[in-house]
Amino acid sequence: MEVNLKVKFCGVTMPNPFVVAKVPPLGNLEVMAAQLAAGWGGVLLRNASLNAEPEKQTVSTWRFRTPIYRGVDYEDKRMLDLGWIEPDSPISLDDSEKAIRTLKEKFPDRVVIAGMVGTNRDEWLKVSRRLNQAGADIIECDFSVKTDDPGGQKVPLAQDFKLLEKAARYVRDGARNTPVMIKLPGTLAAKAQTAEILKDAGADAINLFYEPKGIPGINLTNFVPFPNVGAKSALSAMGGAAVKPYTLALLAEWGLAVRGLEISVLGGAYNWRDCVEYVLMGASLLQFHGAVLQRGEGLVEDLKSGVSDYLAEKMISSVDKLVGKSLPFLTTEEKLPRSGRIVAAIDDKLCTRCGICFRVCNGLGYFAINMSAQRKPTIDKKKCVGDGLCVAACPVVNCMSLRRLAK
Amino acid sequence: MANMPKVIKGFTSETTTLSYPEAIEEAARCYLCHDAPCSQVSPTRTDIAGVISRMRSRNFRGALRLVKETNFFPGITSRVSPYDELCEEVCLRRKFGGPIRIAELERVLSDYDRRSRHPYLPEIPESIGKKVAIVGSGPTGLAAAVELVLNGCKVIMYEAARVPGGVFTKGIPSYLISDEVIEHEVQMVLELGVDLVTGINAGESINLVSMKRSFDALLLAIGMGMPRRFQIPGNIKGDIFTGVDILESLKLKEKRLRLGEKIVIVGGGNVSLDVATALLKIGIEDVTLIYRRDRQHMHVFRNRYELAKKCGMKIRFRTVLKEIVCNDQGTISGLIFQRTDLKEKDDSKVEINVIEGSEFTLEADTLIYSIGQVLDRDLVDQFNLETTEDGRIKVNPETNQTSDPFIFAAGSCVERVNTVIGALAKGQTVARNIVARMLAEK
Numbered sequence: 001m002e003v004n005l006k007v008k009f010c011g012v013t014m015p016n017p018f019v020v021a022k023v024p025p026l027g028n029l030e031v032m033a034a035q036l037a038a039g040w041g042g043v044l045l046r047n048a049s050l051n052a053e054p055e056k057q058t059v060s061t062w063r064f065r066t067p068i069y070r071g072v073d074y075e076d077k078r079m080l081d082l083g084w085i086e087p088d089s090p091i092s093l094d095d096s097e098k099a100i101r102t103l104k105e106k107f108p109d110r111v112v113i114a115g116m117v118g119t120n121r122d123e124w125l126k127v128s129r130r131l132n133q134a135g136a137d138i139i140e141c142d143f144s145v146k147t148d149d150p151g152g153q154k155v156p157l158a159q160d161f162k163l164l165e166k167a168a169r170y171v172r173d174g175a176r177n178t179p180v181m182i183k184l185p186g187t188l189a190a191k192a193q194t195a196e197i198l199k200d201a202g203a204d205a206i207n208l209f210y211e212p213k214g215i216p217g218i219n220l221t222n223f224v225p226f227p228n229v230g231a232k233s234a235l236s237a238m239g240g241a242a243v244k245p246y247t248l249a250l251l252a253e254w255g256l257a258v259r260g261l262e263i264s265v266l267g268g269a270y271n272w273r274d275c276v277e278y279v280l281m282g283a284s285l286l287q288f289h290g291a292v293l294q295r296g297e298g299l300v301e302d303l304k305s306g307v308s309d310y311l312a313e314k315m316i317s318s319v320d321k322l323v324g325k326s327l328p329f330l331t332t333e334e335k336l337p338r339s340g341r342i343v344a345a346i347d348d349k350l351c352t353r354c355g356i357c358f359r360v361c362n363g364l365g366y367f368a369i370n371m372s373a374q375r376k377p378t379i380d381k382k383k384c385v386g387d388g389l390c391v392a393a394c395p396v397v398n399c400m401s402l403r404r405l406a407k
Numbered sequence: 408m409a410n411m412p413k414v415i416k417g418f419t420s421e422t423t424t425l426s427y428p429e430a431i432e433e434a435a436r437c438y439l440c441h442d443a444p445c446s447q448v449s450p451t452r453t454d455i456a457g458v459i460s461r462m463r464s465r466n467f468r469g470a471l472r473l474v475k476e477t478n479f480f481p482g483i484t485s486r487v488s489p490y491d492e493l494c495e496e497v498c499l500r501r502k503f504g505g506p507i508r509i510a511e512l513e514r515v516l517s518d519y520d521r522r523s524r525h526p527y528l529p530e531i532p533e534s535i536g537k538k539v540a541i542v543g544s545g546p547t548g549l550a551a552a553v554e555l556v557l558n559g560c561k562v563i564m565y566e567a568a569r570v571p572g573g574v575f576t577k578g579i580p581s582y583l584i585s586d587e588v589i590e591h592e593v594q595m596v597l598e599l600g601v602d603l604v605t606g607i608n609a610g611e612s613i614n615l616v617s618m619k620r621s622f623d624a625l626l627l628a629i630g631m632g633m634p635r636r637f638q639i640p641g642n643i644k645g646d647i648f649t650g651v652d653i654l655e656s657l658k659l660k661e662k663r664l665r666l667g668e669k670i671v672i673v674g675g676g677n678v679s680l681d682v683a684t685a686l687l688k689i690g691i692e693d694v695t696l697i698y699r700r701d702r703q704h705m706h707v708f709r710n711r712y713e714l715a716k717k718c719g720m721k722i723r724f725r726t727v728l729k730e731i732v733c734n735d736q737g738t739i740s741g742l743i744f745q746r747t748d749l750k751e752k753d754d755s756k757v758e759i760n761v762i763e764g765s766e767f768t769l770e771a772d773t774l775i776y777s778i779g780q781v782l783d784r785d786l787v788d789q790f791n792l793e794t795t796e797d798g799r800i801k802v803n804p805e806t807n808q809t810s811d812p813f814i815f816a817a818g819s820c821v822e823r824v825n826t827v828i829g830a831l832a833k834g835q836t837v838a839r840n841i842v843a844r845m846l847a848e849k
Contacts, residue, residue, distance in 0.1 A: 075463045076428070076435035352499040355441030375444070395438045396503065 003308045007041075007319050009285045010179035010204040010262055012137050014111045016041040017319055018275070018303050021266050021287040022115070025067050027055060027091055029099055033106060038297040039304065042111030044287060045099055047142050048131065049090035049116070050123050065089050069293075070216040070227035072242065081243065082290045083216035083236030085227060088145070090117050093127060097134040104135050113138040113181070117145055121170050128174030139178050140207055141171045144185040158184050161197055168201035181205040181264060186250035187212075191257035199260050207287070208254055209266035210247045214238035240290045244268035248281055255282030255327050270295075272306020279319060280326035341405040342386030344368075344379050350399035351377065357390035357400060364389060381405070425508070427467075430515040434462040437507050438500060445494035445509060450832035453477040455494055455509055462512060468527075471516045475527050478831060479553045480546070480592045482517030483575055485510040486584040488828040489708040521591045528598055535559040537623040537845045542609045542786065545573025546827050547818030548628035549593065550834030551841075552601045558842045563602045563622075565609050571597075573630060574827070577655045578678070580685045610785030619813055623848075624841045627800065627809070627816040628834065631780030646739055647731075650678040650777025657685055667772030669693045671742055673728055674777040675705045680715045682775055687718040695721040695769065697728065699747050699759055706825070725749065727761060731774065742771045782820055790814060806844065807837040815841055 005016040021044040024031045032043050055061075067086035071079035096114055103112050114136035118124040124141070131139050143158040158164055171180055182198050186208040198206065213235040217226045225233040247268040254263060264285035265278050275286050291299055307319065316322060346357070353375035361369045368383035369390065386402060394400040425433060443456035454473055461470035474481045484490075490510035498506030520526050537560045541548045544566040552562045570576050575589045597603055609629075618625055634649035646667060670691060672679050675698035683694045696715075698705065701724050705712070716722075723744075730743040746765035750758040782798050793801040793810040800809055800816045807815045817837035824830045 076432040352438065352502045353440075354438040354499050356438065359441040371441075375442075 002317070003311045004318055005304060005308055007284060009111075009264070010138055010181065012111055012179060014041040015039075015109060016300075016304055017279075017285050018300055019044055019111065019113065019264075019285060019287045020292050020297070021289045022046050023289060023292045025086070026057075026062055026065060027095065027099065028057070029102055032099070032103060035292070035297040035300075036103065036107040036110050039300045040110070040297065042113060042137070043103065044113040044140060045091075045096055045115050047090040047115040047117040047145075048093045048096035048127055049118065050093060050127060052090045052092040052095075054092045055095050068227045068229065070236065072216045072238075072240065079294060080241060081214075081216070081238055082240030082294070083214050083227065083238045085234050085236050093130055097130060100131070100134040100136050104137075111137045113140050115140045115142060115183075116171075117142045118167070118171075121166070124167055124170035125174040128171045128178075128180075129176070132174065132176050132178045136178060138181055138205075139171065139175045140181045140183055141167070142183045143167065144183055144209075156185060156188075158182075158188055158194060161190075161193070164194065165197050165201050168198050168203050172202035179204040181207050183207040183209070183266075186210045186247065186254070191254055195254070195258040195261055203261065205262040205264055205285070206254070206258065207264040207266060207285075208247075208250055208283075209239075209287075210243050210250050211237040211239045211267060212243070212246070239267040240294075241268065241270045244270070244274055244277075248277060251278060251281040251283055252327065252330055255324055256330065258282075272303050272310065275303055275307055276310055276322065277326075279322045280324070282324040282327055284320070284323050342402050343381050343384040343405055344386065344388070344390050345401050345403050346377060346379060347399050347401075348376075350396050352396060352399075353377070354395060356393050356395060360389050360393045424514040424518060425511050427515070430462060430512055431465060433508055434459045434512060436500060436504065437463070440499055444497040444499065445507075448493055448497050449477075450493070450826070450829045451478045451835065452832075458516070459507065459509075459512065462516075467516060467519050471520050471527050474513060474516055475520075475529070477835075478828070479550065479596065480575075480827075480831060481513045482521065482588040482592050483546075483579075483584060484826075484828040484831065485513035485517065486588070487579050488826040489710060491710055492708065493826075493828070517588065517592070521588065526591070526595060526598075528595065529557060531556060531599065532559045534561065535842075535846070537561065537842075538563070538621065539624045539626060539841060539845075540565065540613075540618060540622045541626045541628055542613070543573060543628040543630060543818070543820075544571035544593075544603065544605075545628060545630050545818065546575065546830035547630070547824075547834040547837070548573065548626070549596050550831040551626055551628060551817065551838040552834075553596055553599060554835045554838030555841065556599045556601060558838070560623075560842065560845075561602075562600075563604065565607050565613065566603065566605045567608050567632075569606055571603055571605060574830075577658055578651065578681075579658070579827075580654060580681050581658060582685065582688050583681075608785075610783075610789055613786075615790055623845050625814045626837060626841065627786065627814060627820060628818045628837075629783060629786060629816075630819045631799075632783035633781050634777070635779040635781050637776060637778055646773045648773070648775045650674065650682045650775055651780070653682050653775060654678065654685065657689075666691065667739075669771045670773045670775060671695050671697060671769060671771045672775045672777065673697045674779075675700065675707070676777060676779070677707050677711055678777040679775075680707055680711045680720075682777060683720040684711070684715045684718050687715075687720060692719070693721075694719070695723060695771075697723050697726045697744065699725065699727045700749060700757055701725065704757060727759075728774075729766060732768070739772050739774060740770075741768050742774065743768050780819075792816075805840075807840045808844075 007014055007017045018040055019042040020035045020040050027046050035043060065087050067084040069084045072081040074080045100112050100114055114131040116127045118127055128139055144156055180203050182203045184206055188194055215225045224231050251265055263283050265283040266287040267289055269275055269278060269286055270291045278286055355371055358369045358371045358377055366383055366385055368380045370378050388402055391400040391402055437459045439456055439460055445455040458470045458473050494509050495506040500507050539555050539560050539562050541552055541564045544564050552564055555562050572589055572593050634651045672683055679696055683696055686694050725747045726744045727747055729745045731739060732741040733739050743766055746762045748760045748762050752758050795801045800820050802809050802816050802821050807817050809816050815837055817833045818830050
């Protein structure tokens with residue numbers, strides 16, 4: 001079956017929905033060109049600001065501005081999650097314009113999303129206007145950054161509904177015919193209301209991300225938390241593979257609350273399965289940061305092949321048809337249909353006789369799995385409550401499963 | 408010897424082991440089974456799953472402690488004992504991707520211990536005021552000494568050789584394990600406070616009456632000290648050695664061996680294979696092993712057999728030595744063999760019948776034989792101990808006491824012990840029995 005990964009996001013056609021977000025961190029143009037050449041659907045540029053100095057591309061300045069990284073290890077697995085401390089440093093408008101022009105000239109069929117940030121009317125209008133004139137395909141305005149409150153407090157811009165609406169309108173005006181995407185912290189409380197305001201103000205899409213503050217670990221020799229510069233550390237943004245389940249949950253919450261805005265998602269996706277899951281939860285554009293840092297630009301080939309093979313197998317012609325397909329299955333805990341009898345089952349051909357299912361079931365207090373003298377586990381269907389911990393704990397993929405008993 | 412003599416200086420090659428990241432990766436493959444089968448078949452009852460679980464979280468010191476609580480010689484056993492026929496054989500991971508390399512993990516732990524500035528030493532409990540003498544510092548003796556010290560006894564060990572260790576220092580070829588590992592682990596026993604007297608022939612210098620006065624118990628862990636000799640027709644002045652001789656001289660590097668270039672080894676045990684491998688490794692090209700039965704009747708470790716074959720050992724099954732051909736000076740020029748016919752008997756034993764007229768000759772200049780060990784009877788006769796039919800010390804299987812209740816015996820001088828780790832387990836058991844008896848007497 002012919003599968004096309006081509007998508008239309010905010011009316012912009014792109015060859016695939018995979019976008020590299022802000023890699024490399026200090027905006028080296030050659031690297032971004034290489035990413036587009038490798039086949040990514042687009043790139044997202046760093047936030048442009050009127051106040052930023054033009055980037056001096058020298059190691060001596062990079063040293064002060066680079067994010068510092070630390071992976072989270074678990075047993076033998078390296079970089080299960082990735083944390084980084086990043087200086088809040090937008091790039092200058094000139095740099096951004098130059099990047100847009102260069103990349104669009106070389107790759108006219110790809111999408112260049114220009115990030116921007118502002119704190120007042122002037123900035124919102126001027127920056128978006130200049131990005132529009134430079135030829136950006138989509139303008140992404142970052143409303144997750146802190147802004148100076150008149151009271152002197154720093155709050156995320158998106159939490160102030162009045163300011164949010166004003167800002168969104170100015171950006172909309174400045175951007176003219178270019179689609180506008182608003183970047184929001186996924187953890188925002190009033191989801192439906194925020195989305196309503198942004199839609200009324202003329203935004204086309206929202207970009208969600210989940211980068212909770214974290215500490216990847218502590219050096220047990222000298223007690224300094226990671227990542228550190230000398231003996232000092234700070235809280236990191238966590239955005240590696242481990243945030244996928246949380247991002248998926250946020251997508252679900254937003255997907256149920258938002259009407260009429262397209263959703264883009266950033267972070268946590270490392271392979272095609274993550275991509276399909278994000279799409280099923282309502283995202284139509286997928287942005288990658290940590291995964292590209294770790295695996296390099298070649299990752300996109302894996303993603304393209306994985307998603308298109310999956311679509312072909314499911315006889316689905318395009319990605320659009322999957323968007324939000326999992327949302328209807330979500331409900332709340334008390335509404336779960338618990339009346340049916342569900343029991344665990346073991347595939348005896350795959351079973352290694354390790355006894356872990358036996359151990360976890362006894363640990364829960366149900367004692368529903370018996371082990372013979374030859375270590376063969378059997379499920380006691382009378383006692384099994386169908387909670388599924390044994391299925392989760394079984395070390396062999398597909399060995400255990402849950403079955404619904406016919407009444 | 409007609410051809411040029413070859414001078415052997417001994418050889419050492421450290422067995423390879425995993426690096427720390429590799430070890431963590433290997434440990435992470437473990438399922439951490441419920442009631443882990445590897446721990447159940449471990450002769451010393453080592454909690455292998457617990458060890459692996461600690462290694463996964465990089466708690467090497469804790470993992471080492473857990474090993475050493477039950478097996479004080481992990482570096483030696485993991486290199487010498489056939490783990491692939493014990494804990495690795497039953498590993499459930501075998502089904503998916505092969506068993507966990509438990510021996511290699513234990514090697515990593517023992518190397519970690521050896522290179523650490525503070526090697527593991529257990530806490531020694533308060534003395535219970537008992538003194539035990541141990542004759543023999545082989546695996547059984549050493550393991551018993553550790554167990555006794557950890558039960559609050561004072562231990563004095565007597566060893567006939569110049570260095571302690573028994574089969575560790577004499578019988579294990581250096582291509583399996585370096586001296587450094589053995590020295591370290593034997594030294595740790597002495598660090599526990601075990602007194603060692605070396606170079607003392609117990610048969611001559613130990614007086615049972617005075618022993619009974621100064622000790623609460625005596626443990627014989629003397630092993631099977633003498634190689635079994637055989638009657639060979641022909642002139643026996645020639646280049647004939649026992650397998651144990653060869654291993655010992657290679658190991659101790661004190662005697663210089665002069666061997667020929669065409670070597671025939673008679674006997675189908677682990678010692679024969681070790682000798683063959685060792686000789687092949689030091690550069691002798693023509694080594695033939697002669698065994699009167701078939702491969703399936705050889706009681707040997709799988710990996711040792713494979714190693715010997717890989718090194719180029721030639722092997723002839725169903726063959727017995729008939730005659731040695733020598734010249735007037737006693738130099739061997741050839742060996743005459745006969746083929747045998749095997750007949751399975753009901754009690755799973757095999758009857759061997761020599762086929763008449765099946766003689767053939769092999770060109771050879773050196774004969775090595777290793778057809779088993781026998782008990783060194785000096786001590787046994789002096790103490791008037793009863794022995795069994797197959798020439799071992801007779802003990803009460805429950806208590807390990809010999810016919811003299813003051814004297815205990817354990818290890819291969821009592822029963823057939825196949826592996827070093829098995830001998831350690833025997834030592835631990837007898838030590839517990841000794842402590843129980845001494846406390847009961849109080």
